[in-house]
Every structure is written in structure tokens, then in C-alpha cells.
Amino acid sequence: MPSAQRVQVWDPMVRLFHWSLVIAFATAFVTGDENETVHAYAGYAVAALVVFRVIWGFIGTKHARFSDFIYGPGVTLAYLKGLVSGKPAHYLGHNPLGGWMVVALLLSLAATCWTGLEAYAADGKGPLAGATLTVMPQARADEDGKAAGGDEFWEELHESCADFTLLLVLLHLTGVIAASVLHRENLARAMVTGWKDAPPE
């Protein structure tokens, strides 16, 4: 009987990215209302990780590349149908739904960081504080450092983005657990070790 072959699916950079993101995101989330300095640095870390992951999505190893896990509507629908019937196709890298979830998470994280930077700038702080190009100039602080009205705009938008990202994270965890059960493989462990058992060809 042919035995399953062990293959390295997630390279060390993807794994380091993932678990650093979990720590930075959790830190940013719980400090949003508490410690502004820690919050800003955790947020910068998230932003840097997202930028890294986008670059790695083009130049990284096989399963790290967007071209490996962004599937068209046909394949994604077929995967969904398989899921409903309880027999989804098996993928070594991200499955089609997981792939779209990665894209959604990265976009939502980027929006959260951007609106956070704007909210910080509305208080006259952070790298965007001196920027002349802004989408909402009226949301900026005036020369006394007092917000010139509308400063709540970015804060509210930022909070909504953060909450939406949290919702995606919960869906992400549901997906990871569901796929692990359906395929009888421990996906979370694979994100730690990098290895998966490839079914024999």
C-alpha cells in the first residue's frame, strides 16, 4: 500500500508571519482602548506584517504565492458544493475558500491599520500627522492640536474595521476547524510545523 508522503507546505516565513500576526493583532485589539503607545506599535507591527505578506505572495515559496491559492468562481463554487455534500476536494495549500479568506483578512487588516493611522493623525500623532494629502482634511487637528471637528470620523471607522476584522478571524477559525475535521488533518499543527501528509498520487 502506498504511504502518505510528508511535504513541507508552509515555509518558515509564512509560519513566522502567521504567529507574529496573531500576537500583534491580539495585542492591538485589547489595547485599543487602553494603552495608546503599545496600541500604535502593535498596529505598526500588523501593518508591516501585511506589507511583508503581500510581497511574499508574489516572491515566496509555492504555496505562499497568491497564484497558488486564488481560484476563479467555478472552482470556488465547486469546492462549496463539495463542502455542502460533506466531501470537499482536498488541497495541499489553501483551499479555494481559505484562499479568499486570506485575501479578505489582509484587506481588512490593511483598512484597520490605515484608519487607525488616520485616527492617530487626527490627534496630531503618528506618521500621517504631517501629511498634506488626506481624504478628510476637516478631520485633522488644527494648530493648537485640537481636533477641528469630525475627528470622531476616523475613530469610528477604525473601530468598525477592527470589529469587522475580528468577525473575519472568527470565521477563519471556524473554517480551520471545519476543514480539519472534514479532512481529518490538523491544520493548526501544520501552520506550526509546516508539514502536511500529502495523499499518495
Ligand code: HEM
Ligand atoms: C489561534 C488562532 C489561530 C489559528 C489556530 C489559526 C490557524 C491558521 C491555519 C491552520 C491557517 C492555514 C489555513 C490552511 O491550511 O489553508 C491559517 C492561515 C492564516 N491565518 Fe490564521 N489562525 C489563527 C488566528 C489568526 C488571526 C488572529 C489572524 C489575523 C488577524 C489570522 C490570519 C491568517 C492568515 C492571513 C492566514 C494565511 C496564511 C498565509 O498564507 O500566509 N489567523 N491560520
Ligand code: HEM
Ligand atoms: C490591526 C491593527 C489594529 C487593531 C485590531 C486596532 C483596534 C482598535 C480598537 C479595538 C480600538 C478601540 C476603539 C474603542 O473602543 O474606542 C482602537 C482605537 C484606536 N486605534 Fe487602533 N487598531 C489597530 C491599528 C491601529 C494603528 C496602526 C493605529 C495608528 C497608530 C491605531 C490607532 C488607534 C487610535 C488613535 C484609536 C483611538 C483610541 C482612543 O479611543 O482614543 N490603531 N483600535
